[in-house]
Amino acid sequence: MKKIAILGTGMVGNTIGTKLIQLGHQVMMGSRTADNEKANLWVSQNGGNAGHGTFEDAVKFAEVIFNCTKGEKTIEALKLVDASYFAGKTIVDVSNPLDFSKGMPPTLIPELCNTNSLGEEIQNLLPNAHVVKSLNIVNCEVMVDAGKCGASATMFMAGNDEAAKKDVQELLRDFNWTDIIDLGSIIHARSLEMMLPIWLSTYLATKNGYIGFKIIR
């Protein structure tokens, strides 16, 4: 049993938070204000191990933090928390730096693409935290249950801290991911975020959002 923060009250945060409660963890959902309606509703649906507070309340509470904020708002949201509260903690970054300003399908935010990534930006902002990029390459229902894409797809992770990646690997196994590839340092967050376009293209072509990527080797 771990103390886990979910930053973000959207569908991704809800789905991951609920799954973590089901797995027996204590989960606090963090948002901009302590009286967020969506967070209150989520708490009321998820029993005594579910709590809610500000982003800072949630980070202070947690050993492991899931970043489920929208990619375009992530840095702004993280800056609302005193950086010292992140020290030594694992941040699982499942977000994507999607740019909806140029229409659909979205592209990636140019400054966070190719020679940079959101995962790296978070690590730079919080050098004492252990950022692990993972799960961002599938929809949130598949994130928490690899079986939802019908077979055993590959999940990747990238981060600088080996102990943090070991913790994340355990969580991935609890989410039914059996084929896990550790890509190395957080620089490989670039590669993971740059998979979003092929996810979107494939989704648009197949009309199937329950897809995963398997590395055949």
Added chain:
Amino acid sequence: MKKIAILGTGMVGNTIGTKLIQLGHQVMMGSRTADNEKANLWVSQNGGNAGHGTFEDAVKFAEVIFNCTKGEKTIEALKLVDASYFAGKTIVDVSNPLDFSKGMPPTLIPELCNTNSLGEEIQNLLPNAHVVKSLNIVNCEVMVDAGKCGASATMFMAGNDEAAKKDVQELLRDFNWTDIIDLGSIIHARSLEMMLPIWLSTYLATKNGYIGFKIIR
């Protein structure tokens, strides 16, 4: 039996050219000059159906053209050919706009990434040709034999012309690809080129270059 041009005398052009000869096609390898040593050697190894000439000779000869030039040199190379010779012909673009100027692993050329792609640039340069982006997401031995990555991975294609994509699909089947997804128009070349970083990251992590991507659904 088709008349096929291979533009480029590197390993990718050699491998695809040889496979096409084995499949019974007539293949002309094109390069900057008609007396290219690597092309002469290739011709000498591949019998009577193999020929060689300038880029323009090869394009004039062919019904289908494989672009196997280095991505950073593609546009320059294609401009050496009178554009009218491409009219109505299929260009299979297997290249990647890799930028080696910032060290290893390479990134993508920024102007050809995210909101643009090399596939689209070729289509814009040659509006009367039918560009189909495909095969760029695996190494050239896997390109011509999907079995080389040990199982039946997915191959994608993207292009504006349905008849050209049908022709390319037949060639892909000859290369043992059984799971083929048509992503739609050439704009999806962006997604295919943005898969190179995850290919490179996975290759570096696994030390295995015989990998493919399977869409699990």
